[in-house]
Amino acid sequence: MSSSDTAPRSSASGRRIVILGSGFAALTAIRELRRVGVREEITVVSPRDELIYLPSLIWIPAGIRKGDDLKVPLAGFFARHGVTHVKAEVQGVTDGGRIVETTQGPVSNDLLLIASGGRYIRKLPGIENAIIPCEGIKAAEALRDRLAALKHGTVAVGFGTNPNEPSAVRGGPMFEFLFGMDTLLRRQGRRESIDLVFFNPSSQPGQRLGPKAVSGLLRQMERRGIRSHLGHKMVRFEPTAVVTEGGAFDADLILFMPGLTGPAWLEASCLPRSPGGFIAASETCAVPGLERVYVAGDAGSFPGPDWMPKQAHQADLQAVAAARNMAAELAERQPDAVFKPELICIVDTLDAGMLVFRDTRRNVVLPRLAPFHALKRMFEARYLKAYRAT
Structure with a gap:
């Protein structure tokens, strides 16, 4: 599958899925779409065909990780999941979400998921x-x-x-x-x-x-x-x-x-924005006022409690909901899946860690313990196993 193709290939149904980004939310959405039986062609638009595992950047200063340890090439993952990668930067979204303007030309779609992340102010x-x-x-x-x-x-x-x-x-x-x-x-x-x-x-x-x-x-x-x-x-x-x-x-x-705020290309888009400059989204991850346009991860502004985090775990939960709703639309069912607001993290100290969990019912904090550092490293290996070449 050529990374220079800008026109998504049509499946037998002729319906085309485009996903912007190749980070946590984008990759989780691909896995979920395939898991629930979606066979339509998926095209990913992003500047790189690799995942950078950002949570482990904290270990680079101590030499526990090197930069190359955190780079996961995605060519194998894309091939296994029938994904075409367009190596390009997004410049805007127009025509009610049906056209993505990129540095490699326009990319059309029938369903769009924006998972391109935010940017720092x-x-x-x-x-x-x-x-x-x-x-x-x-x-x-x-x-x-x-x-x-x-x-x-x-x-x-x-x-x-x-x-x-x-x-x-x-x-x-x-x-x-x-x-x-x-x-x-x-x-x-x-x-x-x-x-x-x-x-x-x-x-x-x-x-x-x-x-x-x-x-x-x-x-x-x-x-x-x-x-x-x-x-x-x-x-x-x-x-x-x-x-x-x-x-x-x-x-x-x-x-x-x-x-954080939303991506710079929103200035040249038809997408509704929140006060903080993100893409406005509903609890189903749908973008209000547009048909078959979804958002997951840091690019979006979602309803929920004021503690709802901007973190990979929450992005994954949003991506699963968005993927299920996209699958429902393809099957002409009601897209009613909602994501769960949930925070889970280990605040690592190189030799130990404090575990924090929070949802709408509970807020659990476990004190700093040595096994939590090992658990964080184990989670990294488990998470990345799905994306490494086999």
């Missing part, structure tokens, strides 16, 4: 002075190299949000980078020479994890001697300082996770 002055470690492998490697070269000084770690959609934040990995660096520096005998500071506009950071988790995270910082600068709006980053409305502090290395 880069409006904070001086953000070029900070590393956004979850941007990808290069950013995590830059953190690894700069931390290794730092003889003494201060490392500042923080995250922000989308002011127009406060739930559009991904703070969990920043706690993992913070605690992981503390563990690493102690192993290396360097912790006394390098100060760690955590900063956040909220006085109770990580609230989506639940009150018990927030208390546990703050206690963990106190036990580890990690200073905090909380409750002050960020003003700017300087080459060697973090400036907030509550004052500034020196920082030789700044790690920062900005808030």
Whole structure:
């Protein structure tokens, strides 16, 4: 299947499925579509035919993982599932969702799933002075190299949000980078020479994890001697300082996770948007006002509790619901599958982890235990097994 084909091949029914993106939500949707018996041709439009396993970027600074360990080529997966890959960037969606404008030309569809992810808000002055470690492998490697070269000084770690959609934040990995660096520096005998500071506009950071988790995270910082600068709006980053409305502090290395918003190509699309710049979606992952157009993952704004996360697990749940509804539409049934709001994560510290689970009924927090680190590594291997070549 050529990656240069821009026109999806028709199945016997003539109905064509197009999926934008090749990340967690997109790949889960492909698996679910095939699992429920959909045989129509699926075309994926994305810049790369590989999956980057972003949750394990936290282990690159400590050398537990290298960049190549987190790259999973998808050619084999696409072949096994009858997928045509168009290697292109999306430029817009027009004609009520039926046309996707790409750098390789227009791609038409009968059903569209948008799973192309979001993007970081880069409006904070001086953000070029900070590393956004979850941007990808290069950013995590830059953190690894700069931390290794730092003889003494201060490392500042923080995250922000989308002011127009406060739930559009991904703070969990920043706690993992913070605690992981503390563990690493102690192993290396360097912790006394390098100060760690955590900063956040909220006085109770990580609230989506639940009150018990927030208390546990703050206690963990106190036990580890990690200073905090909380409750002050960020003003700017300087080459060697973090400036907030509550004052500034020196920082030789700044790690920062900005808030999220929707993809830039939405400006040239017919898709409805939320206040925070995401694609508006219903609980069935359908895009309101358009026929046979769905969204899953970070590109969408979904109804649900204010703690509902922007994370791979939630994207997978949304992708399953979207795929089932697409299959229902193909079979001329009512598309009524809904996704479950659910948060599950292990806040890793390199040698242990704290497990957090939350849904509409429960919020469970299990204390930091060594087996949770091993469990996180086991989950990585299990998750990626479905996509590695066989």
